[in-house]
Amino acid sequence: MDILRFITAGSVDDGKSTLIGRLLYDTKSILADQLEAVEKASKTRGDGEIDLALLTDGLRSEREQGITIDVAYKYFQTPNRKFISIDAPGHIQYTRNMVTGASNADLAIILIDARQGVVEQTRRHSLIASMLGIPHIVVAVNKMDLVGYSEDTFLQIAQEYQKLADKLAIKDLKIIPVSALAGDNIVDKSDAMPWYTGETMLHFLENVDVQHDLNLNDARFSVQYVIRPQTEELHDYRGYAGRVQSGVFRKGDTITVFPSEQTSTIAKIEVYGQEVEEVSAPQSATILLETDVDISRGDLISGTGNAPVLSQDVEAMICWMDDRKELKVGNKYTLQHGTTRVRCSVKGIEYRVDISNYDQLEDIESLKLNDVAKIVLRTAKPIAYDAYQTNRANGAAILIDETSNVTVGACMVEA
Amino acid sequence: MSNIQSLSSDAQRQDYLDQLESEAIYIMREVAGQFERPALLFSGGKDSITLVRLAQKAFAPGKIPFPLVHIDTGHNFPEAIQYRDWMANEVGAKLIVRQVEDTIKAKGLKEPTGKNASRNWLQTFTLLDTIEEFEFDACIGGARRDEEKARAKERIFSFRDEFGQWDPKRQRPELWNLFNGKISKGENVRCFPISNWTELDVWAYIEREKIPLPSIYFSHQREMILRDGNLLANADFIYKDDSDVIVTKTVRFRTVGDMTCTAAVESEASTIEQVVAEIKATRISERGETRIDDQQTEAAMEDRKKGGYF
Ligand SMILES: Nc1nc2c(ncn2[C@@H]2O[C@H](COP(=O)(O)OP(=O)(O)OP(=O)(O)O)[C@@H](O)[C@H]2O)c(=O)[nH]1
Ligand SMILES: [Mg+2]
Numbered sequence: 001m002d003i004l005r006f007i008t009a010g011s012v013d014d015g016k017s018t019l020i021g022r023l024l025y026d027t028k029s030i031l032a033d034q035l036e037a038v039e040k041a042s043k044t045r046g047d048g049e050i051d052l053a054l055l056t057d058g059l060r061s062e063r064e065q066g067i068t069i070d071v072a073y074k075y076f077q078t079p080n081r082k083f084i085s086i087d088a089p090g091h092i093q094y095t096r097n098m099v100t101g102a103s104n105a106d107l108a109i110i111l112i113d114a115r116q117g118v119v120e121q122t123r124r125h126s127l128i129a130s131m132l133g134i135p136h137i138v139v140a141v142n143k144m145d146l147v148g149y150s151e152d153t154f155l156q157i158a159q160e161y162q163k164l165a166d167k168l169a170i171k172d173l174k175i176i177p178v179s180a181l182a183g184d185n186i187v188d189k190s191d192a193m194p195w196y197t198g199e200t201m202l203h204f205l206e207n208v209d210v211q212h213d214l215n216l217n218d219a220r221f222s223v224q225y226v227i228r229p230q231t232e233e234l235h236d237y238r239g240y241a242g243r244v245q246s247g248v249f250r251k252g253d254t255i256t257v258f259p260s261e262q263t264s265t266i267a268k269i270e271v272y273g274q275e276v277e278e279v280s281a282p283q284s285a286t287i288l289l290e291t292d293v294d295i296s297r298g299d300l301i302s303g304t305g306n307a308p309v310l311s312q313d314v315e316a317m318i319c320w321m322d323d324r325k326e327l328k329v330g331n332k333y334t335l336q337h338g339t340t341r342v343r344c345s346v347k348g349i350e351y352r353v354d355i356s357n358y359d360q361l362e363d364i365e366s367l368k369l370n371d372v373a374k375i376v377l378r379t380a381k382p383i384a385y386d387a388y389q390t391n392r393a394n395g396a397a398i399l400i401d402e403t404s405n406v407t408v409g410a411c412m413v414e415a
Numbered sequence: 416m417s418n419i420q421s422l423s424s425d426a427q428r429q430d431y432l433d434q435l436e437s438e439a440i441y442i443m444r445e446v447a448g449q450f451e452r453p454a455l456l457f458s459g460g461k462d463s464i465t466l467v468r469l470a471q472k473a474f475a476p477g478k479i480p481f482p483l484v485h486i487d488t489g490h491n492f493p494e495a496i497q498y499r500d501w502m503a504n505e506v507g508a509k510l511i512v513r514q515v516e517d518t519i520k521a522k523g524l525k526e527p528t529g530k531n532a533s534r535n536w537l538q539t540f541t542l543l544d545t546i547e548e549f550e551f552d553a554c555i556g557g558a559r560r561d562e563e564k565a566r567a568k569e570r571i572f573s574f575r576d577e578f579g580q581w582d583p584k585r586q587r588p589e590l591w592n593l594f595n596g597k598i599s600k601g602e603n604v605r606c607f608p609i610s611n612w613t614e615l616d617v618w619a620y621i622e623r624e625k626i627p628l629p630s631i632y633f634s635h636q637r638e639m640i641l642r643d644g645n646l647l648a649n650a651d652f653i654y655k656d657d658s659d660v661i662v663t664k665t666v667r668f669r670t671v672g673d674m675t676c677t678a679a680v681e682s683e684a685s686t687i688e689q690v691v692a693e694i695k696a697t698r699i700s701e702r703g704e705t706r707i708d709d710q711q712t713e714a715a716m717e718d719r720k721k722g723g724y725f
Contacts, residue, residue, distance in 0.1 A: 224448045
């Protein structure tokens with residue numbers, strides 16, 4: 001059994017929370033007391049119909065306002081797969097929470113209200129999903145019950161979205177007509193839309209192949225912690241604990257340590273104290289080397305073969321997330337990449353993406369909350385990175401504000 | 416390129432429990448790597464027992480590089496306390512225990528009395544004092560997102576201001592696996608390595624790892640208070656009135672909290688396999704079935720967390 005992480009995205013009120021609620025409900029994943037609590041809360045709030053969105057909208061403010069503010073994580077499983085579902089908010093104000101949820105997702109469900117078609121938040125969330133390299137996108141054309149389950153409406157929206165997807169170079173796209181409220185094509189096939197002969201949402205989620213999305217070519221391991229027991233029998237033990245970010249490491253492999261560029265050979269690989277012959281992404285492990293090299297937290301161990309870029313100059317796509325301060329050329333931040341932190345300064349903003357048509361706008365001086373842009377950074381020390389589009393784990397970085405310590409930017413590095 | 420073939424199949428062999436374990440160990444190591452004075456909050460319950468096992472694995476063959484901290488309400492199950500001491504000794508970790516009783520005395524706090532009185536909320540004061548006393552900058556906890564609707568919203572690295580407060584409307588973005596543990600003095604971070612585990616995942620892991628548990632998780636005979644349909648373990652410090660009925664029952668506990676607010680289930684399950692089978696079959700959630708404190712208001716957990724609770 002494996003795990004699929006998916007996020008729901010799209011504009012306000014398009015039905016994201018209701019869709020997750022429906023998936024939970026129809027897969028019988030809601031326990032009796034939880035259902036009872038939601039029924040009770042629905043009664044005090046609405047017309048008595050059970051509001052499935054309350055299954056994920058768990059904060060007091062969310063329930064009061066009937067909107068999602070922050071992501072909720074819900075868990076369910078079918079015989080072959082475990083699902084981590086991530087319900088994102090649609091409000092533009094909370095886009096950074098959507099980015100939070102999307103950054104770890106294998107798949108995104110983008111909802112569209114069939115009455116509205118593609119709107120600005122559809123475009124924004126689709127752009128973010130594609131920038132984040134989410135390998136699979138499913139568009140749920142929702143509220144089909146409110147457009148008389150019309151095939152024409154569906155085809156029109158599908159066509160409109162396809163155009164957008166072409167611009168974003170979305171690889172794996174699936175479009176499904178649904179009603180989250182009524183349960184059409186979510187878990188059960190809809191009788192109201194006989195013209196639709198494709199899969200249901202759940203069927204698709206159960207069968208989409210995610211194993212092949214891992215990068216198993218470029219061996220990267222970032223050191224989190226050095227294990228040195230310093231006991232009598234383990235006197236000389238020095239293990240580098242970390243996680244294989246991508247690729248494979250085997251006993252006997254020649255490796256290079258970045259940024260120092262020292263080389264050595266893998267003497268031993270341990271997984272939680274047990275020796276193994278090899279480890280692959282995304283496993284946590286401990287690596288021991290043949291020779292004494294100076295390695296500490298923040299260093300990257302790389303297999304020979306494709307080497308990462310070692311540089312102080314970094315170009316990256318960024319989602320800006322600070323609602324209090326703008327990003328300006330010349331500003332300094334802490335960049336966190338892998339397990340390393342380094343100061344950096346913003347050298348330039350190459351362009352900002354216009355959400356309405358994905359045009360690149362130049363001559364930009366600063367970035368505001370929710371802006372998406374390409375920036376150029378200079379780091380205080382060289383870092384070893386890969387392009388995000390080929391290596392999500394070693395191409396991702398965050399910017400941290402040096403006074404508030406808050407995470408203010410999500411960076412996808414280009415190489 | 417030939418290796419890629421063998422690797423895809425290898426990756427497929429990584430079972431979901433291996434994936435969850437690997438993620439949790441990554442988080443443990445991030446805590447140890449990013450903070451100067453972390454602590455692991457240990458209650459003797461199955462979630463924190465799982466954390467201890469994960470911490471052992473994360474730093475093997477070294478020792479766990481942080482202390483275990485227990486906030487003792489004085490209303491714990493004696494079996495859980497016994498287990499706590501045994502476990503700390505077994506893994507060779509330092510154990511720090513702080514008593515809610517002492518906080519009550521020192522601060523002159525008013526203890527809730529009467530029926531369903533619980534020290535659950537008072538724990539927060541002791542916890543915050545303990546954090547200050549030892550200058551802990553990170554506390555590792557066993558909270559899971561599937562437990563409760565406010566927890567379903569919480570980050571893995573959950574920032575707390577200098578008053579220990581959680582602000583659900585201003586959580587830090589948390590991107591990929593780049594956890595941001597940067598804080599100023601006096602602030603701290605609560606870290607939840609098993610956020611993405613479900614109750615059943617924890618049980619399956621304990622079963623797979625053959626981790627011993629406190630005996631109250633298994634079927635045993637006990638003197639119980641029957642109250643409003645709930646079965647509470649009888650103890651001197653629990654206030655009883657005429658409507659309470661004392662009965663002897665064969666029970667097990669599904670969670671380990673305070674005796675004052677943790678309900679039991681009637682059960683004959685005496686092995687872990689039997690317990691897992693029963694939990695798989697149940698249609699009632701862990702908290703719903705066992706935590707009387709959460710049955711009280713709709714946003715009970717959110718409010719407690721805002722005030723600095725675990
Ligand atoms: N008729 C109809 N109504 C729907 C459908 N799906 C959702 N709704 C309703 O649309 C409203 C908004 O639904 P939510 O699920 O809260 O929307 P959301 O996308 O999660 O909203 P935010 O999280 O705040 O962005 C609710 O009143 C739902 O009952 C549907 O398929 N048909
Ligand atoms: Mg919602």
